[in-house]
Amino acid sequence: MANILVVDDELGIRDLLSEILNDEGHTVELAENAAQARLARSAAAFDLVLLDIWMPDTDGVTLLKEWASAGALTMPVIMMSGHATIDTAVEATRIGAHSFLEKPITLQKLLKAVELGLARRNPAKSAAVSAASAHAQAESPMAQQASSLHGDANAGPHAHQGFDLDRPLREARDGFEKAYFEFHLAKEGGSMTRVAEKTGLERTHLYRKLRQLGVDLGRGKRANG
CATH class of the missing domain: 1.10.10.60 (Homeodomain-like)
Incomplete structure (x- = not known):
């Protein structure tokens, strides 16, 4: 199973995503803002990141740019937002985001996005594990x-x-x-x-x-x- 970082300033969303992903067998680390996400990323390698766009300190797109510029964007990143525009989603994809989830996030869309993100990182391993x-x-x-x-x-x-x-x-x-x-x-x-x-x-x-x-x-x- 995968090591996943969830970055979102809303406690309820962090808890919900953590519960679902843990139930699916993944290891989940939580960050409530970009500062915590930077520390987590510098301390560990993640197989996937779920990254909220709108956060109080640094927005997710800016953090995505930082990781890309520093060569730290070595894992698929799924952006999340309830208020993002199409332009924002396109920009995030251009920078290197794997996909975009619109809030409220349904269970089926979450699991499908995670499955596709992990498969992209190592498709051969994904097929073998299945x-x-x-x-x-x-x-x-x-x-x-x-x-x-x-x-x-x-x-x-x-x-x-x-x-x-x-x-x-x-x-x-x-x-x-x-x-x-x-x-x-x-x-x-x-x-x-x-x-x-x-x-x-x-x-x-x-x-x-x-x-x-x-x-x-x-x-x-x-x-x-």
Whole structure:
């Protein structure tokens, strides 16, 4: 997975992007302004940077120019803004930005932009990782457990044997829902994005639901790591 720097002066956006990217298995470092971003960039090499344009000390385009002039623009940079003009986006691209995300940033657009940015940095590695991940998912204990649960679900009238039905309805329902979500987490290799799509739940609601049920969110990833 990748080492990603998120630069944005809004705490809520930093926290949201960090949570999503961490869930996808990336390592995330946060900076709330250009000064912190400069320090982070000088101390570490990043695979990708998400950079806000409008910040209180130095705007993102100016910081992008600094990195380009200093030869420090060695990673894809995705610009972010809710108020930028087309001219600003074009200028950032000309300087060396990989792409531009308009706020509010949707989950699908964020993950797609990050995927494309990382693929651009090392396309061969990206393809190899995808193939290895698919193979690992098929061979992992979590995938085998998912297959077993899937078999139980198709076992007709005996499918309930894995649940203690001699309980209050709420407890029985929680037990079923926990097994249901663990099945999908195993099947999708721990990817919350794919689980949200499969189960038809909005991602934020899915997070709350899994935490409420006590589902181990890192279980699928550890099995596939």
